[in-house]
Amino acid sequence: MIPFTKMQGLGNDFVVIGTRDLTAIDAGRELLRHWKDRYSRFARAVCDRRFGIGADGLIVMVDFRDQPELREMFAYPDVSQSDVGWIYLNGDGSKSDMCGNGLRCAALWARNHFAVYDTRFTIATARGKSEIIYKSANEITINLGEPVLDAKSVPVKTKAKQFVNAPLNFSDLKATCVSMGNPHCVIFDAPPDAKLLGPSDSDDPAARFPSNYASYAPQIQSLDIFPEGVNVEFALIESESRVRLYVWERGCGATLACATGAAATVVAGVLEKKLARKVTVNLLGGSLDVEWSEKDNCVRLTGPANETFSGNFELSSMLDDVMTRGQREAICS
Incomplete structure (x- = not known):
């Protein structure tokens, strides 16, 4: 045993x-x-x-x-x-x-x-x-x-060196792509449907997703520009130091929390000049404090484990x- x-x-x-x-x-x-x-x-x-x-x-x-x-x-x-x-x-x-x-x-x-x-x-x-x-x-x-911003290394197929606030060629959405050891596609302020897939108090994270996010995410993951698949983040900015995040993970689907997704979102937010370098990220499962250091370029993240x-x-x-x-x-x- x-x-x-x-x-x-x-x-x-x-x-x-x-x-x-x-x-x-x-x-x-x-x-x-x-x-x-x-x-x-x-x-x-x-x-x-x-x-x-x-x-x-x-x-x-x-x-x-x-x-x-x-x-x-x-x-x-x-x-x-x-x-x-x-x-x-x-x-x-x-x-x-x-x-x-x-x-x-x-x-x-x-x-x-x-x-x-x-x-x-x-x-x-x-x-x-x-x-x-x-x-x-x-x-x-x-x-x-350190976050990986080079498009070929994320990887994401594009002629540009980085994929920052660039069109996905899907439903008029723009995204920034970052790797934190795994690839992420971060989309800011896409209006969420009021309708959820299920009850808002469900233990199933997919049930708590806005229905349009749940529809978009698998289609984005299947785009040819992501040769290794991708984690998809929908970020709703509440202030420069606070953001609400929905994550559809590669290999898992809807998830209550994704820490590398939270980190990638802060990096993307700084690159798009939408977030500060120190941000509280609110996910379906709780909150994480994320900081992208200017001193050593590393991303540090604080939260619980149980x-x-x-x-x-x-x-x-x-x-x-x-x-x-x-x-x-x-x-x-």
């Missing part, structure tokens, strides 16, 4: 497991040895809300102080300078270099399960080491690094959904 922790940041929920528990059993060691071939289907199985545990994403944590041999598996920038590392996977099995809500959960998990009690520490990520400032479970600050429950799952049964018959026989032999 593999222990897991269910966590959430503003309603964005995750299953968190540790590599130490995986390496304690044969099936777990086999999974890690063949990680590149199996991670996607494994994440989908774990995150399935009907047949798995259920989550928006899967987080795998490693304590390099305890398992230094796993540094090679991660192969992240600056991995040698971090005591703790993570792998983040979307619920649909796709990779993402960053997830802000997930990273805050990872920071809290490291404190509770790895005994990382320093108020400042770093977590190795695919974007490099991220500095964590821990004050309490309700106030965790993470450094998301452990909701824990349990155990039978890894061999979960692997039944991610392996061929031949692979299962190899593990059992």
Whole structure:
């Protein structure tokens, strides 16, 4: 049995497991040895809300102080300078270099399960080491690094170097595209329909979306200009330091909160001269404080994280959904 922790940041929920528990059993060691071939289907199985545990994403944590041999598996920038590392996977099995809500959960998990009690520490990520400032479970600050504005690197197809307040060629909408380790398409002040898809107090984030946003988002994600898909943000400015945000995530659909989306929105707002560099972003799941520093060009984000429950799952049964018959026989032999 593999222990897991269910966590959430503003309603964005995750299953968190540790590599130490995986390496304690044969099936777990086999999974890690063949990680590149199996991670996607494994994440989908774990995150399935009907047949798995259920989550928006899967987080795998490693304590390099305890398992230094796993540094090679991660192969992240600056991995040698971090005591703790993570792998983040979307619920649909796709990779993402960053997830802000997930990273805050990872920071809290490291404190509770790895005994990382320093108020400042770093977590190795695919974007490099991220500095964590821990004050309490309700106030965790993470450094998301510098935003990527180069259009080819976001990526978004355009002849321009950057995609800033540019036409989408869809419903007369304009957008700014930013990567925070994952691609974002930020649209300001598109008038929302008064009609929602469902009750305003629903736990389903899609039900709380204006109906036109819910219609636009999947169509925007399917545009040819986004070769790797895109997260879509609809931002309604309340003041230069406050914005209301609806996020339709790549791989998840409507979500209660997306921290990298909040960060991308502040960056886009500064580029379009609509927002200050320090902004409170109100999402369906709660609020995040975001700052894009002029000093080092990094985006820092502060918000809560919470452990909701824990349990155990039978890894061999979960692997039944991610392996061929031949692979299962190899593990059992």
